[in-house]
Amino acid sequence: MVQAQKALLQWYTIYGRHQLPWRNTTDIYHIYLSEIMLQQTQVTRVKEEYYPRFLQKFPTIKALSLASEEEVLALWSGLGYxxxxxxxxKTAKLSSHQFPTDYKELLQLPGIGQYTASAICSFGYNQNIAVVDTNxxxxxxRFFALTEPKNSIIWDKATELLNSKNPRSHNLALMDLGSIICLPKNPQCTICPLLNNCQxxxxxxxxxxxxxKEYEKxxxxxxxxxRNNHIALTSSTGTMYKNMLQLPTVDPIEELxxxxxxxxxxxxxxxxxxYKVEEVIDDxxxxxxxxxxxxxxxxLTKKALALTII
Ligand code: SF4
Structure with a gap:
């Protein structure tokens, strides 16, 4: 195990994505923000667009806690989820004075699950804790040759492999290895630092x-x-775009x-x-x-508007 840990860190020193802005800060709010944005969103989009834009407007958790939800959603617009x-x-409002350092306390905050709590503890506080994302x-x-393991087994094995002398770099290295070398298809085993120990x-x-994946149509x-250079929008109450503004719903009428x-x-x-209409029933x-x-x-609403407002 020690050999694999060493080889992994050596590889990370040379090939790791050290330039990512959230890896070059100790500000826990910035690290937390990046972790939330990176869920379901590509690194490049977060790095180049949303992360800098968000921090420019809300540079501190205090600033975020004092904003309105509408302002936050407007800035998030286009990022989805x-x-x-x-x-x-909600977390900013609860933690603007003191962001928790304890894993269990972090889990009590809205939207923070096992992955995010461990990522904050590892990347933000360099605590001796394993992190498991998709990569x-x-x-x-693959390293432990596990066939259809339960999630808890994967976490246990990640803990077994964890390098307690440098847990932060170890976890970041594994993350990068998964996205650069140990790819879902055609993993590059011949140049992988873990090859000698990988079962x-x-x-x-x-x-x-x-x-x-199963999709729902x-x-x-x-x-x-x-009217008068203004568009009628309504606040969504459904789960899909809750509290976002969207076009009002309408019964389909072919002529419109x-x-x-x-x-x-x-x-x-x-x-x-x-449908082009003259009145709607929604508020x-x-x-x-x-x-x-x-x-x-x-x-979705942006797309609809781009197609209709010319
Ligand atoms: S790339 Fe190959 S050798 Fe490296 S961890 Fe993945 S499966 Fe193992």
Missing amino acids: YSRARNLY IARVIK GSKNPESYTQTKK MELFYAVLI FITKFKHSYTKYRLTVNL IIWIDLDKLNQSPISS
């Missing part, structure tokens, strides 16, 4: 066969109503049809139909078309 933003905001889970399953290197893909019908488009959101594959808020970018609207 908006429950992340709502939980981030690390793949490495662990699954003869047939790595057999330990990480992925189940086909849904058809949506929205009204487009514009404008266009339709496809959109993917989490597990949903949506067909969105748009509406009139939003100035020139101020749309300051409003909490989703990518």
Whole structure:
């Protein structure tokens, strides 16, 4: 085990993604924010767009706690999975004076599960704790040749492999190894620092066969109503875009049809139909078309508006 830990750290020193901004800060709020944004979102998008923009507006957890939820959602607009933003905001309100350092206390905060709590403890506080995200889970399953293990077994094995002398770098190294070398398809075993100790290197893909994702199809019908350079939007109460502004719903009437488009959101594959109407039944808020970018609207609504407001 010691040999594998050593080889991993040597590899990380040379090939690790040390330039990522959240790896070059000790500010726990910045580290926490990056972890929330990185769930379900590509590193490049977070690094280049959302992380710097968010920190420019809310540089401290205190600043975030004093904002309105609408402002936070507006800044999150386009990033998807908006429950992340709502939980981030709730956590900021609860922890603006003192962010917990204890794993169990972190788990009590909204939106913080086993992964995020351990990532904060490891990357933020360098505590001796294993971290398991999708990439690390793949490495662990292959390294220990685990066939369809329970989650708890993966965490136990990650703890067994953990380098207690440098847990932070060890976890970051495993994460990078999973995203650069131990890829889901065609893992690069011949150049992997763990090759000599990896029990699954003869047939790595057999330990990480992925189940086909199941998607839910849904058809949506929205009204487009514009008056005096203002558009009618409504606050979503459904689980999909809760508290975000969206187009009002409408019963489909063929003569009023404008266009339709496809959109993917989490597990949903949506067909969105748009209708030009003169009135709607939902409670509406009139939003100035020139101020749309300051409003909490989703990518779906942005797409719909781009197709109808020309
Ligand atoms: S040797 Fe291959 S399967 Fe094992 S950890 Fe490295 S890349 Fe993954």
